[in-house]
Amino acid sequence: MRYGVALFLAALLGVHAQPSASTELRMTTMHVRGADSCRLDVYAAVPYGWLRFTPGEKAHFASYRLTVTITDTLGRLVAERSLDRTIEETDRRVASGATDAADITQTTVGLLPGTYRVELRAGDQLSNRQQRTQQLVTIPDYHRLTVGLSGILLVQRIEERNRRYVITPIVGSDISLFDNGFFAFFELYAAPNQELRVRARVLDSSTTVVATSWQMLRTDSTGLAQHFLRLVPPIRRMPQGTYLLRVEASTDTALIRAASERTLELRYGASSSVFADISKAIRQLRYIATQAEIDSMLAKPTDAERRAAFEQFWQEHDPTPGTLRNEAFEEYFARVEYANRNFRSYAEGWLTDMGMVYIVLGEPSSVERRVNPYDNRSLVIWTYARLNRRYVFVDNTGFGDYRLSPSTPFFLSEKYRYSQQQ
Secondary structure (H helix, E strand, C coil), X not given: XXXXXXXXXXXXXXXXXXXXXXXXXXEEEEEEXXXXXXXXXXXXXXXXXXXXXXXXXXXXXXXXXXXXXXXCCCCCEEEEEEEEEEEEECCHHHHCCXXXXXXXXXXXXXECCEEEEEEEEEEECCCCCEEEEEEEEEECCHHHCCCEECCCEEEEEXXXXXXXXXXXECCCCECCCCCCCEEEEEEEECCCCCEEEEEEEEECCCCCEEEEEEEEXXXXXXXEEEEEEEECCCHHHCCCEEEEEEEEEECCCCCEEEEEEEEEEECCCCCCHHHHCHHHHHHHHHHCCCHHHHHHHHCCCCHHHHXXXXXXXXXXXXXXXXXXXXXXXXXXXXXXXXXXXHCCCCCCHHHCHHHHHHHHHCCCCEEEEEECCCCCCEEEEEEEHHHCEEEEXXXXXXXXXXXXXXXXXXXXXXXXXXXXXX
């Protein structure tokens, strides 16, 4: 199987529906051996739910600038690449972020061996909002190694088209939605026509193996072998947290000659982006926690302490303590993400009136849309039959900014409660 830059560009530039309800900017990197130096591929996923689209005559349009900045360990600029993207989407629902669509791109940079900081920045042209993420990357000196392994790319789908392999990568580290498994793609470097045993393993924090796969590989006449290994971890039986994916190449004597590894994240019911900004995650507890509890968590001096307090809060609200999953946490942040995807207006969806009611009470039993005949304002009416309640939302501006009608108020003193009957 032969893999090349053209293959990835053909597969990646454009829209892909990677399973993820997050609106966070995601990045994945993969380093491979080049002819003279090394090549670093930076994959970015910019979710439609984060971009602001403007309606046109036949489609909705969004534009953003993506910048990849690479610095060395002393903070000196090594390389910088910028890419301007314009997206045209005919489906209003997709443009609003109601699906998992994201604009996925690849940026390639040639680098010498060393350790680098890779920063990815995205700037939405219409809203002027910015997002950024970063990671450290260490690139080995492949040309000094007798046996070497590239970085590891997670792949969710592989298709063969015209005798070429077209792949869809998993951008980011979250594997929680890949119950049916995923592929680990890598390159093996050794002497021409050398045979080696390559094994991939997923390890938990105690180094217990939760999934494994292996194959005998033989390099070609240039000393290269490219391969996918399929891994199927028992995701629904695994506790949430950070895992390690390790690929090893060994001889028939079981002597490990080369290794490559990367982290994986497993977050039930909410993507790992919940933990990417712990202060924001704490503020999003406003519909379940008291303000005093939120202030106490935010007052912790470090992110690690704030995260510990956040996790302690959810332990105290776990409806099934002693089990691997916390169903209340899963449901609550699934509602937060749904609100962000469906109710965003001038504020993030979780801060809107619709978001507030949805997060606390869940999905209404019926939704009615009508126009007020007296002022032509659009109305949306949510009915909760089991609670004998009705809420009326009014679009006062004509731009989809629905606010609760004073006739049907909702009070912040009412909090989310997990119920198995919901």
